[in-house]
Amino acid sequence: MSTPLARIEGLVVGPVTGGPPTVAGVDLSVTGGQVVALMGRSGSGKTTTALTLLGHLRPGLARRAGTVHVAGHDPFTATGAATLRRGRIAYLPQDAAATLNPARRLASLLAEALSGHGRLSRTERAEQLTRLLDLVHLPTDRAFLRRHPHQISGGQAQRVAFAVALAADPELLVLDEPTAGLDAVLARGVRDLIGSLVGRHATVLISHDPDLVRPVSDEVVILEAGRTVASGPPARILAPRRPPKTATAVRVPVDAALSAAGVCATYGRRTVLTAVSFTARERECLAVVGPSGSGKSTLARCLVGLHPYRGTVTLHGQPVARATGDRTAAHRRDLQLVAQDSVAALNPRETVGQALLRPLRHLRGLPVPQASAEATNLLARVHLPAGYVDRRPASLSGGERQRVNLARALACRPRVLVCDEVTSALDVHTGEAMLALLAELRRDLGLTVVLITHDLATVARWADAVVVLDNGRVVESGPTAAVLRAPGHAVTRALVGATGAAPD
CATH class of the missing domain: 3.40.50.300 (P-loop containing nucleotide triphosphate hydrolases)
Structure with a gap:
């Protein structure tokens, strides 16, 4: 069996202030060319586990136990982190658009990503740029490359970030929900792209989409409340795809x-x-x-x-x-x-509570005690614990942040x-x-x-x-x-x- 390129053993991560761990004893192993998918409900610890491969933890979290090694280096040490960030590991975050500098044009962002290839002639750099853009199915014309990130769609921003991640030809790719926000045709293109990378990169794929995971992954690890509850090949772990049901909403439109x-x-x-x-x-x-x-x-x-x-x-x-x-x-x-x-x-x-109190106070005119009680009720409606009122966005998963956004919208009783x-x-x-x-x-x-x-x-x-x-x-x-x-x-x-x- 091949020596793992990346290995996590006995990982335990929890709040620095104490309390139940976010990740509780997870093991993970990825060999060269292998795709390992991390799946589970929002908040199950998928992203927290994967980010340890980069030596990173969200604010307020600390590693309590366990070891992490990538290509023989510990990413939590200064030397290991510096070595791995020189193109050996690349991370595509879930909110890809947030990683793109809004003040720079796409051509500049991609040129910087390609700078790790050393001194290239103008022709060589143009060829590399075209190859990258073709790989992620983006336009190569000058007009597109002159745009800023806010002038492209969310799906296009996701693919630009994918190109940035691939530019240095890393040994290990960590992909966090790479098809989030993409239409079905583009999502299929990303799935095919990931499939084409098999054998070139070891990949940790975070996803909640079985249709993405099933055809490209070698192993699936299911997390629940920070623990591994199942692992194995996708054919054994994932249920067969079922056709979607026909629309079931009750039709009552009048006006x-x-x-x-x-x-x-x-x-x-x-x-x-x-x-x-x-x-x-x-x-x-x-x-x-x-x-x-x-x-x-x-x-x-x-x-x-x-x-x-x-x-x-x-x-x-x-x-x-x-x-x-x-x-x-x-x-x-x-x-x-x-x-x-x-x-x-x-x-x-702002804390979650502060985000919810603003519309409750200013658009509905509720006094503070009533607004605070309503904020707790809103969190319950979107399936978040009451204790989340004191959390800040950086300590939430992508799914949890989206539910907070929904709760804030519902605060106005639209x-x-x-x-x-x-x-x-x-x-x-x-x-x-x-x-x-x-x-x-x-x-x-x-x-x-x-x-x-x-x-x-x-x-x-x-x-x-x-x-x-x-x-x-x-x-x-x-x-x-x-x-x-x-x-x-x-x-x-x-x-x-x-x-x-x-x-x-």
Whole structure:
């Protein structure tokens, strides 16, 4: 048997202040060319375990026991860390966009990543850059490379970060949810990319997506509450894929809750949305789908007044101001966004409690004691312990941060909730719980949900209607079952074909 390139033995990690450990005695071994997948529910310790391979722990955590070695070096020592960070290990975080310097153009970011190859001629550097971009299926033209990170989609940012991670040709790759936020076609491309890297890199793959893990991994390790509860080959550990269920939401729409008419938006001179129109009805779940870069997230920001646009957005029959600062307090309460980037959406200096108290105090006018009690209730609704009110975002997993963002939106008691990839950072079980919660809120509170997603299986099960975007235009729309069963546009057919999401 090959000597492991990376080995974790008896790892125990817990809060520096004491208390139950976050990781409790985990063992992990990765040989050269092997792909080991870490799976488990949000908060199970997947990312914490993987980050120890880089010698890193989140603030407030400490290693209590165990050893970590990568290529014969201890990453928790200064010498070991310095050696491993010289291109021997690369990390692709879950929130990839947050790692890209917003002040630098993509060409500059990628050129810096390629600098580890030594002195290259201009021609050699251009060839290396083209190879990298082709590898992650990104444009190679000058116009794209001149963009800044905020001028590309979340999926494109994920692939730029992937290119940065691959630039130094590392021995060990640590990939944290590499398909989060990607549409089905691009997710399949990333899966194929990871498969093509097998044999070249040892890989630790953190994912909650069995469809990603099953074809590319050699071994699967399932964590629960910081402990290994199962491990072995994917054929033995993962259940066979089941086809998605047909949409089950109760259809009770009567009036239009949210409408867009002729919405157009740009980034500089680049047109992002062109004459987008749709209607989401009372208590309806309207899904907005499309390839990465089709304008889904920009549409979400336009709807809530965070991006300038032309056209009209109407809330319960009343036009709303284009900028959120010009909207009435009632409109700001009634229309809320749960953003895709859970890191940027939360102030790193604020506790969870402070993040929840602000809308409770300023938009609902609750006194402090009542607002504090309501904050605890909101955490319970999104399946987080009451003790999380004192935590800061850096100590939360990606899925936990997303649930805090949902709780903050619910604090306003909105009538329409715009959810931008609200389940992309969550494991299957937690994502299902989140969607079930949204369905419950629709029934009990009359909430309308605009669900922006790349997951057509989610659309098939939960959405009443669907709008398909491509290059900033609506190319298809209608009842979910009808659109997925007989897609009329090539983009819809490609998305359905990539996931097999057509209802029975």
